[in-house]
Amino acid sequence: xxxxxxxxxxxxxxxxxxxxxxxxxxxxxxxxxxxxxxxxxxxxxxxxxxxxxxxxxxxxxxxxxxxxxxxxxxxxxxxxxxxxxxxxxxxxxxxxxxxxxxxxxxxxxxxxxxxxxxxxxxxxxxxxxxxxxxxxxxxxxxxxxxxxxxxxxxxxxxxxxxxxxxxxxxxxxxxxxxxxxxxxxxxxxxxxxxxxxxxxxxxxxxxxxxxxxxxxxxxxxxxxxxxxxxxxxxxxxxxxxxxxxxxxxxxxxxxxxxxxxxxxxxxxxxxxxxxxxxxxxxxxxxxxxxxxxxxxxxxxxxxxxxxxxxxxxxxxxxxxxxxxxxxxxxxxxxxxxxxxxxxxxxxxxxxxxxxxxxxxxxxxxxxxxxxxxxxxxxxxxxxxxxxxxxxxxxxxxxxxxxxxxxxxxxxxxxxxxxxxxxxxxxxxxxxxxxxxxxxxxxxxxxxxxxxxxxxxxxxxxxxxxxxxxxxxxxxxxxxxxxxxxxxxxxxxxxxxxxxxxxxxxxxxxxxxxxxxxxxxxxxxxxxxxxxxxxxxxxxxxxxxxxxxxxxxx
Amino acid sequence: xxxxxxxxxxxxxxxxxxxxxxxxxxxxxxxxxxxxxxxxxxxxxxxxxxxxxxxxxxxxxxxxxxxxxxxxxxxxxxxxxxxxxxxxxxxxxxxxxxxxxxxxxxxxxxxxxxxxxxxxxxxxxxxxxxxxxxxxxxxxxxxxxxxxxxxxxxxxxxxxxxxxxxxxxxxxxxxxxxxxxxxxxxxxxxxxxxxxxxxxxxxxxxxxxxxxxxxx
Numbered sequence: 001x002x003x004x005x006x007x008x009x010x011x012x013x014x015x016x017x018x019x020x021x022x023x024x025x026x027x028x029x030x031x032x033x034x035x036x037x038x039x040x041x042x043x044x045x046x047x048x049x050x051x052x053x054x055x056x057x058x059x060x061x062x063x064x065x066x067x068x069x070x071x072x073x074x075x076x077x078x079x080x081x082x083x084x085x086x087x088x089x090x091x092x093x094x095x096x097x098x099x100x101x102x103x104x105x106x107x108x109x110x111x112x113x114x115x116x117x118x119x120x121x122x123x124x125x126x127x128x129x130x131x132x133x134x135x136x137x138x139x140x141x142x143x144x145x146x147x148x149x150x151x152x153x154x155x156x157x158x159x160x161x162x163x164x165x166x167x168x169x170x171x172x173x174x175x176x177x178x179x180x181x182x183x184x185x186x187x188x189x190x191x192x193x194x195x196x197x198x199x200x201x202x203x204x205x206x207x208x209x210x211x212x213x214x215x216x217x218x219x220x221x222x223x224x225x226x227x228x229x230x231x232x233x234x235x236x237x238x239x240x241x242x243x244x245x246x247x248x249x250x251x252x253x254x255x256x257x258x259x260x261x262x263x264x265x266x267x268x269x270x271x272x273x274x275x276x277x278x279x280x281x282x283x284x285x286x287x288x289x290x291x292x293x294x295x296x297x298x299x300x301x302x303x304x305x306x307x308x309x310x311x312x313x314x315x316x317x318x319x320x321x322x323x324x325x326x327x328x329x330x331x332x333x334x335x336x337x338x339x340x341x342x343x344x345x346x347x348x349x350x351x352x353x354x355x356x357x358x359x360x361x362x363x364x365x366x367x368x369x370x371x372x373x374x375x376x377x378x379x380x381x382x383x384x385x386x387x388x389x390x391x392x393x394x395x396x397x398x399x400x401x402x403x404x405x406x407x408x409x410x411x412x413x414x415x416x417x418x419x420x421x422x423x424x425x426x427x428x429x430x431x432x433x434x435x436x437x438x439x440x441x442x443x444x445x446x447x448x449x450x451x452x453x454x455x456x457x458x459x460x461x462x463x464x465x466x467x468x469x470x471x472x473x474x475x476x477x478x479x480x481x482x483x484x485x486x487x488x489x490x491x492x493x494x495x496x497x498x499x500x501x502x503x504x505x506x507x508x509x510x511x512x513x514x515x516x517x518x519x520x521x522x523x524x525x526x527x528x529x530x531x532x533x534x535x536x537x538x539x540x541x542x543x544x545x546x547x548x549x550x551x552x553x
Numbered sequence: 554x555x556x557x558x559x560x561x562x563x564x565x566x567x568x569x570x571x572x573x574x575x576x577x578x579x580x581x582x583x584x585x586x587x588x589x590x591x592x593x594x595x596x597x598x599x600x601x602x603x604x605x606x607x608x609x610x611x612x613x614x615x616x617x618x619x620x621x622x623x624x625x626x627x628x629x630x631x632x633x634x635x636x637x638x639x640x641x642x643x644x645x646x647x648x649x650x651x652x653x654x655x656x657x658x659x660x661x662x663x664x665x666x667x668x669x670x671x672x673x674x675x676x677x678x679x680x681x682x683x684x685x686x687x688x689x690x691x692x693x694x695x696x697x698x699x700x701x702x703x704x705x706x707x708x709x710x711x712x713x714x715x716x717x718x719x720x721x722x723x724x725x726x727x728x729x730x731x732x733x734x735x736x737x738x739x740x741x742x743x744x745x746x747x748x749x750x751x752x753x754x755x756x757x758x759x760x761x762x763x764x765x766x767x768x769x
Contacts, residue, residue, distance in 0.1 A: 241563075242567075265566070265567055267567055267570040267571065267574075267690065268570070268690050268691065271570050271571070271573065271574035271577075271686070271690065272574065273571070273574050273575060273578055276571055276574065
């Protein structure tokens with residue numbers, strides 16, 4: 001801007017200067033040459049008069065200055081010249097001014113020197129005797145005058161340029177400064193010169209439009225976020241280049257990312273090769289779904305391409321944490337495998353014994369022993385199958401069993417009585433204490449629950465140990481606790497003992513018997529009653545299992 | 554022009570992440586094969602290693618093309634030259650994972666218990682590789698520094714494994730081949746840890762421009 005202003009100022013200054021110069025030169029030059037000519041004419045007349053009166057003597061002692069005086073006879077012979085020797089001069093009759101004077105009494109002419117730097121003007125007057133007096137002066141030509149003025153003109157131009165430079169920079173600063181200082185957020189509050197007011201008004205209008213659009217976008221974004229953040233599933237929107245456009249809260253927590261990842265590539269938050277393959281497929285237009293394990297959890301990724309006019313412009317990535325479903329599936333598979341195994345073991349014994357008996361390989365006196373073995377194993381199978389039936393019944397929700405108001409203490413008395421003989425057989429003291437506690441429950445299930453807990457407490461006990469069952473009411477809970485002085489449960493196993501077929505000490509299971517489903521049934525029965533189970537156990541000292549049922553008011 | 558360059562740089566970045574993910578998979582598969590004695594898993598590793606080799610060549614080509622066509626300076630030059638160095642380390646991680654898998658298959662090492670700390674060592678190495686790739690992905694110099702320091706942990710594990718194996722060899726009647734195979738595996742893990750350290754150093758270089766020796 002400064003440059004442009006500077007150039008304009010310079011151009012104007014130079015043009016004005018040159019125009020003024022040309023005007024003044026032509027006018028003044030014409031005027032001065034006219035004045036000079038008139039003067040010359042007057043002088044010529046005076047000289048003519050002088051010559052006419054005094055003849056050649058007039059020239060004696062004449063101081064003519066720059067003026068050249070020539071006296072020419074009627075035939076053109078030069079009689080006198082004050083600049084050069086007249087004898088050496090040629091005939092002047094055919095000189096323009098002399099010829100004119102000879103003919104008309106007066107003549108004038110102007111001649112340029114060969115270099116054009118000088119101009120000679122001549123005026124000639126015919127005297128009465130026919131001779132001619134001619135005066136001439138030298139005059140500066142237009143060119144010499146101009147050349148002479150070149151230096152001051154250059155100086156003026158130089159000054160003009162400097163002035164233009166100063167003015168231009170100041171001017172452009174004055175123009176630009178208010179623009180630079182504009183407060184774009186509040187355009188109407190700016191002070192400036194009048195010319196920028198329309199600009200400010202336009203900025204203001206645009207500002208308002210942008211603000212309203214931004215608010216609207218924000219509002220939309222908030223609505224979108226509110227909807228997607230409420231989702232349980234992770235949702236990620238990807239652009240065509242797999243960059244993250246939007247990621248909801250669930251996806252952030254599932255993938256361990258934060259909201260900073262928006263705009264970055266999806267690989268930045270998850271680079272599992274299986275996901276890369278899914279995304280590559282989606283970018284090619286195929287939707288895909290796969291379960292991928294990431295840092296110990298199973299996620300189901302489903303990627304769908306988004307088409308606009310037949311081209312993939314983005315992808316939608318839906319992430320569901322399927323760890324629990326996968327675990328449940330795994331548990332179901334394990335359960336089937338375990339059941340088959342547990343059923344097969346007694347069957348093998350039965351089949352072996354039966355085969356021996358059938359082949360007559362057993363002595364008659366051993367037969368009862370074998371039959372007893374078959375009976376024992378068959379009983380074990382029956383117990384196992386009963387437990388499995390009970391468990392699957394509980395899995396279904398035990399809907400056909402009726403709830404009634406009953407006394408937990410009474411139920412415990414029954415169970416403890418039934419187990420008394422078993423306890424005595426292994427030398428464990430089984431005792432019941434406490435008070436009546438009423439609750440709504442299913443009598444059969446409660447009885448199984450207490451029996452299983454006590455049974456475990458007796459089985460995993462030491463000789464001479466004790467099992468004490470306590471029933472009491474605590475606030476609005478009916479509490480059953482079974483404490484033993486048994487072998488205890490190591491910490492790392494405490495979470496798992498309620499799983500089906502889980503045994504802390506696998507080698508012990510054969511010895512103590514049992515199906516491995518007892519505590520699992522306890523867990524389900526408690527769940528159906530809305531009860532909470534808690535467990536405290538120290539290895540070598542014993543275990544206390546406490547079940548809190550909601551009491552019946 | 555710059556826009557195209559940026560696009561190419563982003564592609565380079567993504568390819569590096571992919572290659573890193575492949576390395577993570579390779580070492581994770583090898584480690585799992587070792588821990589669970591899973592031979593089918595071990596036989597998957599060579600395919601992964603081949604993929605990693607292919608990626609190395611691809612990325613190398615990309616880098617050279619970028620250097621030649623764009624003549625990058627300053628940060629871009631650092632990123633590209635660091636990428637060139639990083640893929641070498643990643644390729645070595647892939648190769649050494651393959652070597653571990655090979656030993657597992659050849660020597661028929663069953664599921665090992667953690668008696669020789671070899672599980673802990675495998676886990677520590679996997680953590681280093683994962684963290685170094687994470688540091689690259691997230692441009693996280695602090696994490697990269699952590700990886701560099703964590704190398705000491707893996708080195709300690711190696712010493713411990715070595716000492717335990719020496720004890721094993723001293724006690725009479727033990728399988729010398731088994732001990733040596735385990736030692737080889739431990740050594741490979743230790744080397745992988747070193748490569749992860751290198752990657753972390755290149756991550757720092759590409760971000761700050763400071764070489765390892767200049768970091769105190």
